[in-house]
Amino acid sequence: MPRTLFQKIWDAHVVHRRDDGLCLLYVDRHYFHEGSFHAFNMLRARGLKVRRPDLSFGFGDHYAPTRARSTAAIADPEIRGIIETFERNAREAGIRAFEMADPRQGIVHVAGPELGLTLPGMTVVCGDSHTSSHGALGALAFGIGASEVAHVFATQTIWQSLPRQIRVTFDGTLPEGSTAKDMALALIAEIGTGGAQGGAIEFAGTAVRALSVEGRLTLCNMAIEAGARTGMVAPDATTLAWLAGRPFAKPVDIAHLRSDEDAGFDQEVRLDAGRIAPMATWGTSPEEAVPLSGRVPRPEQAPDEARRKAWQRSLDYMGLAGGEALADVKLDRVFLGSCTNSRLEDLRAAATVLKGRRIAVPMLVSPGSTSVKRQAEAEGLDRIFTEAGASWEESACSLCVSMNGDSVAEGERCASTSNRNFVGRQGRGARTHLVSPASAAASAVAGRLVAAEG
Amino acid sequence: MPEPFTLVTAIAAPLEMSNVDTDQILPARFLRRPRDERYPTYGFHDLRFTPEGAPREEFVLNRPPYDRAGILVAQRNFGVGSSREAAVYALLAMGLRCVIAESFGDIFFSNALKNGLVPVRLPEAACAALRMAVTETPGAEITVDLEAQRVDGPGALAYGFTIPAFSRDCLLRGLDEIGLTMTLLPEIAAFEAARG
Numbered sequence: 224m225p226r227t228l229f230q231k232i233w234d235a236h237v238v239h240r241r242d243d244g245l246c247l248l249y250v251d252r253h254y255f256h257e258g259s260f261h262a263f264n265m266l267r268a269r270g271l272k273v274r275r276p277d278l279s280f281g282f283g284d285h286y287a288p289t290r291a292r293s294t295a296a297i298a299d300p301e302i303r304g305i306i307e308t309f310e311r312n313a314r315e316a317g318i319r320a321f322e323m324a325d326p327r328q329g330i331v332h333v334a335g336p337e338l339g340l341t342l343p344g345m346t347v348v349c350g351d352s353h354t355s356s357h358g359a360l361g362a363l364a365f366g367i368g369a370s371e372v373a374h375v376f377a378t379q380t381i382w383q384s385l386p387r388q389i390r391v392t393f394d395g396t397l398p399e400g401s402t403a404k405d406m407a408l409a410l411i412a413e414i415g416t417g418g419a420q421g422g423a424i425e426f427a428g429t430a431v432r433a434l435s436v437e438g439r440l441t442l443c444n445m446a447i448e449a450g451a452r453t454g455m456v457a458p459d460a461t462t463l464a465w466l467a468g469r470p471f472a473k474p475v476d477i478a479h480l481r482s483d484e485d486a487g488f489d490q491e492v493r494l495d496a497g498r499i500a501p502m503a504t505w506g507t508s509p510e511e512a513v514p515l516s517g518r519v520p521r522p523e524q525a526p527d528e529a530r531r532k533a534w535q536r537s538l539d540y541m542g543l544a545g546g547e548a549l550a551d552v553k554l555d556r557v558f559l560g561s562c563t564n565s566r567l568e569d570l571r572a573a574a575t576v577l578k579g580r581r582i583a584v585p586m587l588v589s590p591g592s593t594s595v596k597r598q599a600e601a602e603g604l605d606r607i608f609t610e611a612g613a614s615w616e617e618s619a620c621s622l623c624v625s626m627n628g629d630s631v632a633e634g635e636r637c638a639s640t641s642n643r644n645f646v647g648r649q650g651r652g653a654r655t656h657l658v659s660p661a662s663a664a665a666s667a668v669a670g671r672l673v674a675a676e677g
Numbered sequence: 678m679p680e681p682f683t684l685v686t687a688i689a690a691p692l693e694m695s696n697v698d699t700d701q702i703l704p705a706r707f708l709r710r711p712r713d714e715r716y717p718t719y720g721f722h723d724l725r726f727t728p729e730g731a732p733r734e735e736f737v738l739n740r741p742p743y744d745r746a747g748i749l750v751a752q753r754n755f756g757v758g759s760s761r762e763a764a765v766y767a768l769l770a771m772g773l774r775c776v777i778a779e780s781f782g783d784i785f786f787s788n789a790l791k792n793g794l795v796p797v798r799l800p801e802a803a804c805a806a807l808r809m810a811v812t813e814t815p816g817a818e819i820t821v822d823l824e825a826q827r828v829d830g831p832g833a834l835a836y837g838f839t840i841p842a843f844s845r846d847c848l849l850r851g852l853d854e855i856g857l858t859m860t861l862l863p864e865i866a867a868f869e870a871a872r873g
Contacts, residue, residue: 238868239861243842247861249868258708261762269855274865286709301709352760352784368762368788370853378858380865384841416696417754417780450757452783508696529752533695624759626705633728643758645700647723 225483227388228457229423232363232480236346238380247380252340252362253279254331254349255372257286257309262350262372263316271377273316278379280340281313281320282331286627287619289589292324299628316376327470329592329618332356332562336440337592339472343458343480348375353562353642354453355446359439360466361458361480363423366447386452387422390488393430395497400675402572403438404564404640404659406430406494407445408502412512414492420450422490425482430496431456436465437568444563445642448509457481501674503549504644504657506537511644513549515662515674521545540646541654542634549672552656555635557586557667558649559613559660561623564640565591567598569660574604576664576675577611583670586613586663587629589621613667625650638666679793681851682823685774687747689819689830690737691808697751698758699785703767705759712766720767738771742816750807750819751778756785756796765792775821777828779804790844791853795823803828803836810834823848 226234239247255262259281266273273279286305288297294310297303306323313320321327327338332353335341343361348354350372357364367381375381393406411418424446426439434442439456446454456462458477466472500514511534513520522538522545525531538545543552559565559573570590588608590596596618599605605615621629623641625648631637633652640663641648644655656672665675707719718726724736732739738746749768755778756764765788768776775795789796799807810831811817817831823845828836840848847854 239864241843245841245843247858247864249865258761265855271855305709350760350762352758366760366784368760368765368784368791370762370788370791374855374858377855378862378865379869380858380861382843382854382858416757420754420780421783447758450754450783529695536694624705626708643698643700645698645758647704648700651704651723651728 225486227482227486227488228361228425228455228480229363229388232344232346233385235344245382245384248346248383250348250375250379250381251278251345252347253375254335255279255281256284256331256351257305258350259312259372260305260308261369262376263312265370265373266376273318273376275379276317279318279376280335281309281318282334283309283321283323283328284330285620285624287323287328287617288627289587289616289619289621289629292617302628326593329594330562330565330620332440332444333565333591333595336360337469337594339466339469342466342472343462343475343477348381352447353444355451356440356444356562358443358446358453358455359436360462361455361477363453363455365453387489389419389422389424389451389490389492391424391426391492391494392428393426393494393496394428395430395495396433397430397496397499400661401499401501402659402661403434403441405499405502406496407442408504408509408512408657409499410494411445411449411509412502413494414449416448416508416510417450419446422451424449424451424454426454426456428496432459435568436462437566440566441563448642501659501662503662503672505541505543505549506534507540507644507646508537509642509644509657511537512657515549515672517549519543519545519547519549552672553636554584554638554666554670554672556584556631556637557663558622558637558639558641559586559663560589560591560621561641562591563642564660565589565595567595569640570595570599570604573660573664574607576661577613577668578607580611580668582612582667584667586667587616587622588613589616590618592618622649624648638663638672679791679848679851679853682774682793682795682848684820684822684824685747686818686820687774688742688745688816689748689750689807689811690743690746691812692737692749692751693808695752696754696757699756699761699764699782700758702756702764703761708761708763716767716770720771747772748775748777748819748821749773750804750811751776752804753779753801755781757782760784762788762792765789765794769794777804777807790848793848795821795840795848797821797828797838799828799836799838806834
């Protein structure tokens, strides 16, 4: 029977199958961050130990300060306490954790793949919704909650029911200036934040094949914003070349890691990559996105009454009337970072735009990992950013989730390369516009929402 | 360990918003806090309180009798976004035991099941009818019967729903999955041994 890539990896990891179809899957790789304290508390309450400390890796990212690398330098006692707890829990369980002063530290979805800890054909979980990112390497990867984290620690397995199989095909060639981020935003604008709910997306098509692994990580990262449990890309020569020489990488046979020719998908979505322009969100849901060359929609253009009300609520929160050109929307600041867009390729794209120019509004740059930061500095990207007037800081989740002390002030408008423009995501009352790294850089120079030229 | 859930009859509150993400259910700045006596104030915090800390009367869960609601009737895509299980802890701390919605974020749905907050999926029209009924009669109760997988609302409103069998069994008995999975440890060990 022909199977999808997802089904093949799934089948290879079934430990136990119940009569109702629910499967106990073996977990090859488990990542965790500072939010894991609930799970460790659950283990303690039950007197349970971590079954396979060798298969879990911790990364300090959510609470790591953007402007310091030492726990002692953190002023907020709650944040300091969370980081200390994370480090102590990992140590006591005998698990390797890359704390903020470690050169291998980084945002879990940037640093994990970069270290070669995520490989094709693996099952990967983490108590973070953007775990879908790791599917870019041909892994079956999804985010889980704290109870599931405790379950994985205790048993190295997880209960799952087979999700609906979805294939999203990007035909054609992406125009110059458009990126994987724009592909993701165009897809979500098309199918909605619930469009892939309960499903697993396999990204396919010539435009996906043409993406670097960095681009594929961005695309799979945003699969969750379309409602999917995961996104994945079948591994190929690009994948293997990218993995070669990474510290934890091992040789993998990828010949069978692809969907069979006649494998059945429950849902097929096709987009013409040639028509995807640089995008930006205007509202408070990732589906509220339009090309940067366009205008903010008016509520009366909404397809139905429920949507009209939602759009009005979004516009009110965003301080927009509807109908204005995005290029006329003035910004207060720009954020370049997050597990979506903080890899070397992203920093290079932004630096290319900024070279020899000055920014008009404050811009914070937080590289995805300490290693990305070092590589960027070796290339001189840090000087381009600082000479343009941007703040070149340390690796952390930072303004994507605003848990480490960084935040956008109430009423301020921020162009951000992160993944969620939710109400309050970057701080209470903060207004977020999601864009690609090149668009973020161009917008920082213009002080308005614009795409990079040429 | 979650509290067993068999049948709950409670005041239901209508939430006229779609795409309620977990950042709105529990803003990120509360994630570092322990589950102590302050927890009941965190749920929907920025919708419930002004920046100065005053309750917003326009938010449904601040208005009597909805402030005593045990059931929330929402729209589509409830609980999308971040995987934070603490969003479920926050709803439980507010006294909610069940959320009825057209659809849920996948991870939220799974987190709710594991903590005794029953997520009930009903069609759009059923959710709309229930919201209208509890809006027209504030304080009207809804009964959610997990054993029969049935929702009974005001008047003659009645709907069947389904919850995955394994989760339903755990909820009814107040069991968590770890205990059940531990009985399969020999199979897990055999799987590990077979892979070498």
